[in-house]
Amino acid sequence: xxxxxxxxxxxxTGLLRIFGNxxxxxxxxxxVIAGVSASAVGCGTTEKNIxxxxxxxxxxxxxxNAGEYIDPELIDMFEEETGINVVYDxxxxxxxxxxxxxxxxxxxxxxxxxxxxxxxxxxxxxxQEINYDNIPNIKYIGEDxxxxxxxxxxxxxxxxxxxxxxxxxxxxxxMLDELGVPYPTKWSDLWNPKLKNEILMQDSVRxxxxxxxxxxxxxxxxxxxxELDKAKQDLIDQKPIVQAYVIDQVRDKMIxxxxxxxxxxxxxxxxxxxxxxxxxxxxxxxxxEEGTNLWIDAWVIPKNARNKEYAEKWINFLCRxxxxxxxxxxxxxxxxNTGALELLDQEYLDNKAVFPDTKELLKTSEFxxxxxxxxxxxxxxxxKTVKSS
Amino acid sequence: xxxxxxxxxxxxxxxxxxxxxxxxxxxxxxxxxxxKSGAFTFSNIAEILxxxxxxxxxxxxxxxAVSTLVCFLLxxxxxxxxxxxxxGRGSIIVFIFILPMWMNSLLRxxxxxxxxxxxxxxxxxxxxxxxxxxxxxxxxxxxxIGMVYDFLPFMILPLYNALMKIDDNxxxxxxxxxxxxxxxxxxxxxxxxxxxxxxxxxMVFVPALTTFAxxxxxxxxxxxxxxxxxxxxxxxDSDWNQGSGLSLVLMxxxxxxxxxxxxxxxxxxxxxxxxx
Amino acid sequence: xxxxxxxxxxxYLAFIVLFMYAPIVTLVALSFNSGRSRAQWSGFxxxxxxxxxxxxxxxxxxRNTIIIAFVxxxxxxxxxxxxxxxxxxxxxxxxxxxxxITNIPMLNADxxxxxxxxxxxxxxRVSLGFHTILIAHITFNLPYVILSVMPKVRQASKDTYxxxxxxxxxxxxxxxxxxxxxxxxxxxxxxxxxFTMSLDDFIITxxxxxxxxxxxxxxxxSQVRKGIKPTMYALSTVIFLxxxxxxxxxxxxxxxxxxxxxx
Numbered sequence: 001x002x003x004x005x006x007x008x009x010x011x012x013t014g015l016l017r018i019f020g021n022x023x024x025x026x027x028x029x030x031x032v033i034a035g036v037s038a039s040a041v042g043c044g045t046t047e048k049n050i051x052x053x054x055x056x057x058x059x060x061x062x063x064x065n066a067g068e069y070i071d072p073e074l075i076d077m078f079e080e081e082t083g084i085n086v087v088y089d090x091x092x093x094x095x096x097x098x099x100x101x102x103x104x105x106x107x108x109x110x111x112x113x114x115x116x117x118x119x120x121x122x123x124x125x126x127x128q129e130i131n132y133d134n135i136p137n138i139k140y141i142g143e144d145x146x147x148x149x150x151x152x153x154x155x156x157x158x159x160x161x162x163x164x165x166x167x168x169x170x171x172x173x174x175m176l177d178e179l180g181v182p183y184p185t186k187w188s189d190l191w192n193p194k195l196k197n198e199i200l201m202q203d204s205v206r207x208x209x210x211x212x213x214x215x216x217x218x219x220x221x222x223x224x225x226x227e228l229d230k231a232k233q234d235l236i237d238q239k240p241i242v243q244a245y246v247i248d249q250v251r252d253k254m255i256x257x258x259x260x261x262x263x264x265x266x267x268x269x270x271x272x273x274x275x276x277x278x279x280x281x282x283x284x285x286x287x288x289e290e291g292t293n294l295w296i297d298a299w300v301i302p303k304n305a306r307n308k309e310y311a312e313k314w315i316n317f318l319c320r321x322x323x324x325x326x327x328x329x330x331x332x333x334x335x336x337n338t339g340a341l342e343l344l345d346q347e348y349l350d351n352k353a354v355f356p357d358t359k360e361l362l363k364t365s366e367f368x369x370x371x372x373x374x375x376x377x378x379x380x381x382x383x384k385t386v387k388s389s
Numbered sequence: 390x391x392x393x394x395x396x397x398x399x400x401x402x403x404x405x406x407x408x409x410x411x412x413x414x415x416x417x418x419x420x421x422x423x424x425k426s427g428a429f430t431f432s433n434i435a436e437i438l439x440x441x442x443x444x445x446x447x448x449x450x451x452x453x454a455v456s457t458l459v460c461f462l463l464x465x466x467x468x469x470x471x472x473x474x475x476x477g478r479g480s481i482i483v484f485i486f487i488l489p490m491w492m493n494s495l496l497r498x499x500x501x502x503x504x505x506x507x508x509x510x511x512x513x514x515x516x517x518x519x520x521x522x523x524x525x526x527x528x529x530x531x532x533x534i535g536m537v538y539d540f541l542p543f544m545i546l547p548l549y550n551a552l553m554k555i556d557d558n559x560x561x562x563x564x565x566x567x568x569x570x571x572x573x574x575x576x577x578x579x580x581x582x583x584x585x586x587x588x589x590x591x592m593v594f595v596p597a598l599t600t601f602a603x604x605x606x607x608x609x610x611x612x613x614x615x616x617x618x619x620x621x622x623x624x625x626d627s628d629w630n631q632g633s634g635l636s637l638v639l640m641x642x643x644x645x646x647x648x649x650x651x652x653x654x655x656x657x658x659x660x661x662x663x664x665x
Numbered sequence: 666x667x668x669x670x671x672x673x674x675x676x677y678l679a680f681i682v683l684f685m686y687a688p689i690v691t692l693v694a695l696s697f698n699s700g701r702s703r704a705q706w707s708g709f710x711x712x713x714x715x716x717x718x719x720x721x722x723x724x725x726x727x728r729n730t731i732i733i734a735f736v737x738x739x740x741x742x743x744x745x746x747x748x749x750x751x752x753x754x755x756x757x758x759x760x761x762x763x764x765x766i767t768n769i770p771m772l773n774a775d776x777x778x779x780x781x782x783x784x785x786x787x788x789x790r791v792s793l794g795f796h797t798i799l800i801a802h803i804t805f806n807l808p809y810v811i812l813s814v815m816p817k818v819r820q821a822s823k824d825t826y827x828x829x830x831x832x833x834x835x836x837x838x839x840x841x842x843x844x845x846x847x848x849x850x851x852x853x854x855x856x857x858x859x860f861t862m863s864l865d866d867f868i869i870t871x872x873x874x875x876x877x878x879x880x881x882x883x884x885x886x887s888q889v890r891k892g893i894k895p896t897m898y899a900l901s902t903v904i905f906l907x908x909x910x911x912x913x914x915x916x917x918x919x920x921x922x923x924x925x926x927x928x
Contacts, residue, residue: 399751
């Protein structure tokens with residue numbers, strides 16, 4: 001009992017005793033009033049959220065997408081056009097999304113994961129075939145992209161590409177000039193000791209290992225322990241000069257000139273450049289020579305979806321050229337929609353960072369593949385070593 | 390108010406704690422001692438002996454010990470000064486020192502992030518004074534500052550409470566008998582405030598030992614603590630067995646460290662007995 | 666000599682106050698800074714407050730936080746008060762067992778408590794969401810309520826209750842008219858404690874929340890990973906001011922009223 005009697009409860013209880021009990025009643029009432037008014041105000045501004053405490057409704061479509069990954073106006077537009085109610089939830093990482101779909105705790109009709117995750121969901125039998133009769137707009141999705149998507153979705157039966165891009169190096173030209181470091185063109189440039197505390201690495205296993213594997217000329221899907229060990233050692237060697245391992249923060253940190261180079265998804269470049277327009281800060285994007293990860297995010301329909309037809313209407317809507325173009329201008333992730341490309345400014349299309357030549361890229365770059373539990377463990381274990389050291 | 394039948398008032402509570410304390414703990418024990426196929430194993434526990442796991446645990450132990458010590462060294466003089474000024478419990482000054490405790494702790498860590506960043510407030514001030522920028526964020530020191538800042542009020546309060554309980558006469562008597570300040574501090578104040586010190590130490594050490602948010606927000610993913618390892622096992626690697634095994638180890642460390650700390654206070658507690 | 670001691674003491678107090686409040690003041694200042702930069706002052710604005718107010722995610726998180734804190738504290742207070750009375754009337758063996766279990770959530774590291782509940786929910790196929798956060802918060806609030814109420818239960822005299830019965834009150838009447846008022850100070854402080862513990866919790870919520878639901882703590886954590894927006898500063902300021910005002914009122918208003926009435 002010794003431990004228990006001495007636990008902090010007594011002290012924490014003591015915290016409030018200081019104020020005496022009359023005081024507490026007053027405080028409680030103020031809190032309650034504050035709470036109620038906050039909720040009331042909240043209700044006023046966010047009527048939509050209330051619908052999100054759902055009993056599954058017949059005329060409702062449940063969509064699950066990554067955060068900040070659609071122009072919110074499009075959701076309203078879809079609702080108006082079709083009369084279908086949309087409940088739109090977001091996830092932060094695919095790893096967070098997967099167990100939700102697998103456990104079926106919340107049932108979604110349409111989800112937008114990345115290539116390797118779609119492969120994993122397919123292998124675990126979580127998806128259902130799409131009926132393309134309901135998606136006439138599929139004709140706008142470029143053939144090249146469908147072909148690329150068939151790498152993780154053989155026969156293109158399950159996934160409709162939404163966005164695509166590369167992983168590359170974003171760098172701040174002025175800061176590099178000041179440091180006297182040449183602009184990076186390959187991954188190995190990120191091991192330059194002059195860049196101490198200037199590098200933002202990705203804090204995710206596959207992306208971090210991709211960098212080190214590609215640097216050594218290995219495949220980013222390798223399961224060869226020796227290659228992985230070499231990559232691991234490189235990452236450990238690089239750690240002292242890395243400023244931070246982050247995910248989505250790279251974007252804001254680059255805008256804020258927190259670091260000179262960062263590893264970033266190509267979809268973020270336009271946003272960063274937009275934000276920096278009119279300032280004296282200039283950032284450029286390089287796809288490293290050694291090749292990189294090429295990715296596609298695509299819409300899929302989970303096996304347990306309740307409203308497959310609505311999901312197909314949703315996908316068809318997003319494949320419409322005007323919708324895809326509007327969405328691109330908002331999220332700035334490259335669209336595979338050829339119809340939309342015709343509607344976009346030439347200025348965008350000429351931006352080789354956003355729309356690189358895929359044929360050229362495919363010579364060196366690869367998609368991630370789902371490696372199975374054992375394959376994942378090979379990466380996870382080594383990543384832990386990197387993080388612990 | 391003894392009444393036999395009124396003991397049944399506790400039954401909803403007992404059902405609750407069985408369902409939401411006992412069963413979850415058994416679940417974590419079950420996962421901790423089985424492998425993926427469900428067979429019994431010690432390997433999840435033994436994993437702590439692997440370098441990748443004990444290194445973060447060791448780092449956590451050091452950082453939480455140091456932050457506890459710093460908190461103590463900051464808080465004790467403060468509590469003594471408050472006592473010296475005879476600042477009572479209801480006073481606004483005491484209120485000021487414990488107010489931050491009610492502010493959301495993540496927002497307080499966020500504050501340090503904005504201070505320490507490369508283009509943060511501190512470096513802004515340095516640049517304005519034409520001093521060179523410093524690399525502050527994503528260092529062990531930054532994580533340490535975050536821990537001290539986050540948990541300091543939890544050290545101040547019990548120490549203050551304990552010091553205020555000491556009778557002035559005891560201290561005056563000691564001075565009258567010719568004791569020096571140092572003697573009064575070590576022979577009277579410290580021994581008499583042991584219960585407060587124990588509370589303060591546990592309230593700082595345990596959360597510091599198990600945090601993962603502070604190291605993530607101020608360490609830039611470079612300062613990997615045992616809390617980060619466990620969080621990663623569950624939230625990213627989805628390895629529940631491994632994560633549970635390490636959680637059980639961490640739980641043992643928490644219990645052992647509290648037993649050690651409480652050892653200093655046991656004699657006082659004997660007479661009181663009971664739970665509160 | 667005392668002069669020096671006094672100056673030193675005051676300097677020390679000032680130093681601690683600076684250490685504690687400089688970060689908070691910084692957040693407040695930045696919430697009015699029209700630029701996004703943290704190092705430069707680019708002009709005064711209320712824009713971030715407007716933006717925060719219009720931000721659905723922040724408002725939903727704020728609402729969730731308050732609802733969860735209030736409901737979990739309320740349920741924990743009812744369950745905990747009943748339990749405290751019940752436990753007090755138990756034989757010492759069962760009392761000690763129950764109290765040992767009661768102390769587990771306080772004794773244990775939050776991360777283990779959170780994970781154990783998450784595992785249990787998933788193992789029993791309970792989908793994670795609002796209700797699982799609520800259950801978790803009630804669970805970790807209960808010990809605080811019991812610890813606050815228990816001493817009052819012990820102090821409560823058996824005689825008044827029995828006197829009430831002798832005077833013809835039913836047990837229920839006797840409980841509400843005689844026993845409960847005696848316990849009230851413990852109950853209110855238990856409720857308040859539970860409420861504040863729930864407001865501030867991050868770790869347990871982090872593990873027991875489902876996708877798509879956030880409290881202020883989890884929202885801050887995910888926002889920080891994406892990059893801090895000035896709306897977060899505005900939110901911090903609002904929360905700090907609320908806490909400040911509420912505690913000021915709670916602490917000093919009663920005194921102030923008393924003085925005025927006398928005057």
